[in-house]
Amino acid sequence: MELTVVGSVAIDSIETPVARRENILGGSASFASYAASFFVPVQLVGVVGDDWLPEHTNIFKEHNIDVAGLEIEKNGKTFRWTGKYLQNMNERETLDVQLNVLGKFKPKLPESYRKTKYLFIGNGDPATGLEALSQIDKPELVVADTMDLWINIARENLDKLIRNIDGLVLNDSEARDLTGKLNTLEAGRTILEWGPKFVVIKKGEHGAVFLSKNEIYVVPAFPTEKVVDPTGAGDSFAGAMFAYIVAQNGKLDENTIKNALVYGTLIASFCVEGFSLESLQKLDLNAINARREQFKKIASF
């Protein structure tokens, strides 16, 4: 049971209050794919330019990620994001964005991906998600992540995407912006009325909330002091969470959903401990499950 992941693949330059790194692997699909691939084989769909390093492709390949869908565009440059985190590590400023090849990206799913049952649409232009979705025969479960930018500049396509997916993942502030509701739960319930079976609202250091018509589950964040770089935490959370559900054949029972939230939280907690995919690359299921035991002691009652 493969999970297909579409979204951005990027080269990031990042400054935090403690360090600064240039030209590192980033992008919503990169983080979501890598996080997902701890649980299921992943099929990546994205685009990069001729400045892309083969080492980066190898990071994916060596971790259960099929890169047949990673288009390398000659005569183009990879999407680049330069950002700076403020002292509290919760707020960030975008210093520079170069869309480059991502600007006119039209995903083309390899033949081998088109029968995928599970699609994750990472944060990106909703038109990309809609295009990917149209190329899949009969997906069983489709989950999308989004962010404020698309709420502001691509609302029509975003609304269309939301009507055609099973689960939406977004931040609490974005849920409020999208719905105009100030209460997180009210915002979530409003989104459910638009079509999705479930909504997962991410609250950063405060955890996440899962909402469906008749269910609600909450999970706190794994408490951590050593945040090195928060980039990709939300993508990793969403990728791991959905991948866990896919690993249970797409079942959406209480136990699966709770574990999905927990594993999403754990993978995100590792992600922020390093730049790029660095701390995820050091990880295996034993280390994840050891932290799961710690988390259970900390947060389960």
Added chain:
Amino acid sequence: MELTVVGSVAIDSIETPVARRENILGGSASFASYAASFFVPVQLVGVVGDDWLPEHTNIFKEHNIDVAGLEIEKNGKTFRWTGKYLQNMNERETLDVQLNVLGKFKPKLPESYRKTKYLFIGNGDPATGLEALSQIDKPELVVADTMDLWINIARENLDKLIRNIDGLVLNDSEARDLTGKLNTLEAGRTILEWGPKFVVIKKGEHGAVFLSKNEIYVVPAFPTEKVVDPTGAGDSFAGAMFAYIVAQNGKLDENTIKNALVYGTLIASFCVEGFSLESLQKLDLNAINARREQFKKIASF
């Protein structure tokens, strides 16, 4: 095993986006006492004026709260607070404060309270807490709650109080203000260096964190859409949390602490569903434990 509670007893007038109520029972000691009294007998220490209604005293008396320490000052008026909650119910504005008899309140513990083993110092001038503390023989466990006002105007006494208590309860923004540390956990650890055995950091709708030298526990808030009036939620949380620990003879083992956090969370979740003590007055242990089961389904894994 009685719990002695000292703090403010107030008459509040409150405006929320949905309703407005005048001259209702409020104050940190009122909420903390009432919340605590679901778990242990409470001895209240506070002061009111001649505008105080006997009905309000009866609310305490009928709920396991000894009012021998509630001083009624003739020729004085009760502390009055008038406030307004903004649309999101998280922010509030103080419209008017009249300290009245609270202004020169020097708590005098009745003889019968002076051998209490457990003291809760509700939010208020730290001088009041220090005075109450000095009148108790050998308290076993002392917990204090505080707020930004005292960090700003009574720092010296607050520091002295913090050095002499076992547990401090405060909001996350207050923990940051008090310590200058932006990360909640770092802020908590800094406070532990000043003396307390444990710190509980309240995050409102995002739950709470318990920190001691070697332990950390987190609990999300009980998710609720029907917030009528948030006044007293933090006091109720702290009062119920500490009372649960007192009910287990002051033990601070993992199981007790987690349950204390959970019961504090539950009582606070009921508190916000009505003005003043109204929704707590309708409550019994069966209703609390029914919500505990709900909460376990929602948040435990």
